[in-house]
Amino acid sequence: MTQSSAAPSKSHVFTDLREWLEHLSATGRVARIKPGISLRHELAAISKILDGKQATYFPKPDGHEVPVISGFMSRRSWIAEAMGVPESELLARFRDAAAHPLRCEEVAHDQAPCQQVVHRDRDPRDVMPIPTHSEHDNGPYITAGLVIARNPATGVQNVSIHRIQVHSKSQMAILLLPRHLWAIFKEAESKNQALDVAIVIGVDPLTMLASQAIGPLDWDELEVAGGLHGKPLRVVKCLTSEVRVPADSEIVIEGRLLPGVRAIEGPFGEFPKYYSTQEEREVIEIDAITHRKNPIFHTIVPAEMEHLLLGMIPREASLLAHLQRSFPNVLDVHLSVGGVGRYHLYIKIRKTHEGQPKNIICGAFGAHYDVKQVIVVDDDVEVHDPQQVEWAVATRFQADRDLVVISGAQGSVLDPSTTLGMDLHEDSQIPTHVAGISAKMGLDATRPVKYHGHVFTKVKVPGEDDIRLEDVIESSAAMRFS
């Protein structure tokens, strides 16, 4: 088989951010923006327009020496490309890496580019260009920071991405959703202890993706990054704590989550394309900032494709694995973009028994609290195509028979429809409903296992999948018909 010499071989895996950016740039997928763009709104606006088309590179934003990059993993096909697999094998590859994590390789401080420059006692807003993204955001936010903590009870690390509002030279407020970092910190806080953390900004796309792997507590996501890379991830010990961070990352903020301390955070425009309200949140005290010489700052524009895909792909992989344990006839899953990559799950099955889709719907609700709506379709429906899924609902679903509704379950606190707004007759500022209590809806859009004639046979033209247009089109030049 011959291959273009310009393109890397199909099995090439991108393990380095700068190599990946060069590859994107060489293929026309990085827009270099004019210097001096404003960090406040303008940078996010430009990235948003180019979302899913080109990554955006901003030299000297607001005159800052450090450039900003955004949107370098904003298409599903790009992520598959970074993994070195066809898009159809994306979930299988991620699942395989999650099942075969590789231990990290620790390197000395002088072998770690991320510690080439060390700052103590400097304002993060002076060291790095931190954008303010959306209209009502309450200031600059770090949105692409991998927060790494070590569970003091076990010594095992945890990696997750959190929005972080930079308040001052020494303190930042962080949103902790009720998952692993939250659990580890609550345990430390109950003993009135601080929890060492590092915020890592600027890592390769596969390490970004690995940070979102859904596994049990005490399962180090950096080892999944090694699994995706096909080689151990190089890590280095922080200068002020025992936390290990990717040695080849761009920027690291070392600090501690403080027990019993809270600060105002928000509003902030989040992935569902709504604002989270201002609340008292946990606080990180900064101890040191380290970075490469000439670092690049990565920002994720909230709710754009880079943000959605980061949640979608690892979740799809783990939802598929979870469902297939109980239902081997589940073939594929998709979290739709319209469902903000979190809330609406499409499941493709090879149906063998009546009633089966409803069992699968119940299984999916148990897999992740964010899943709010499930649509089960047959194997003749392309589950990644929302138009085909809607077709299945239009023609194979009857609401009185095929609908499952479960009230009062745990949902996403970022879903505004879980609140009912304010009581207009009171002088109260308190929402009248607890955020995050959600109804679940499941739709069985499958056809009966047995049916009469061709009542449920999808119309197909023989040969439509096999025609090669280059074999049959003679010319598309303008013709005269008169």
Ligand code: MN
């Ligand atoms: Mn975890």
